[in-house]
Every structure is written in structure tokens, then in C-alpha cells.
Amino acid sequence: MSQGNHHEAIARSASQRRADELRRVPEALRPLLQSIPERPRLLLITILSDPVIDTPVPFERRRGMALGMIYMAGKRDELTPPEVSTLVGYVLDLPA
Incomplete structure (x- = not known):
């Protein structure tokens, strides 16, 4: 596989992962995230x-990160x- 094809494959994989993640967010919340x-x-x-993916980051920490990101987006209008x-x-x- 050439380096160009390798980078394209990585980009396609990342794009697919992002699309899959967005599909797991409730549809009603998706428009809120666009701003x-x-x-x-x-x-x-x-x-x-x-919220229940197998990750080394504990759920409460991920919840705290999400809340912090939401509050900061609010502060930035x-x-x-x-x-x-x-x-x-x-x-x-x-x-949890």
C-alpha cells in the first residue's frame, strides 16, 4: 500500500468512526452540537x-469532561x- 493510500485509508476510517459516534448521540441533541x-x-x-464503551477512562471522569465541555461552550456563547x-x-x- 502506498503512503498516499495509507493516509486515505486512515482518513476514511476516522471519518467513519466520527459518523458512527454521531449516530449514537440522540438525534434531538445533534443540532445543538453544530454551533x-x-x-x-x-x-x-x-x-x-x-457512555458504556470499554475504555480505560472511568465513566465519572468522562461525564465530568462532557459537563465541563458543555459549560465552556455555554460560556463562549x-x-x-x-x-x-x-x-x-x-x-x-x-x-453509570
Whole structure:
């Protein structure tokens, strides 16, 4: 496999992973995430996408990271107060 094809394969794999993660976020929440800049949005989607994934990061830490990212997006006026409340409610309702 040439280096160009290898990079294309990695990019396709990453794109597919992001699409899969977004599908695991409840559809009603997806539009709320669109106002957040790309990098923090992708990180938040990863955290929100599957609360029970097998990861070395404990669930409570991931929950805390998600809440912090949501509150910071609100402080930067990327999310309105109702959007922050909706996302926070979702995160707090996730089963540990």
C-alpha cells in the first residue's frame, strides 16, 4: 500500500468512526452540537456517543469532561442556556 493510500485509508476510517459516534448521540441533541467549533464538538460527540464503551477512562471522569465541555461552550456563547440545560440533563441521566 502506498503512503498516499495509507493516509486515505486512515482518513476514511476516522471519518467513519466520527459518523458512527454521531449516530449514537440522540438525534434531538445533534443540532445543538453544530454551533460548537469543530475540534471541541468532535471531542464532545466522542464522549457523548457511548457512555458504556470499554475504555480505560472511568465513566465519572468522562461525564465530568462532557459537563465541563458543555459549560465552556455555554460560556463562549456557542450554546444558549436552554441548550446547555438540555445537554447537561442528558449527561446527568446517563447510566453509570
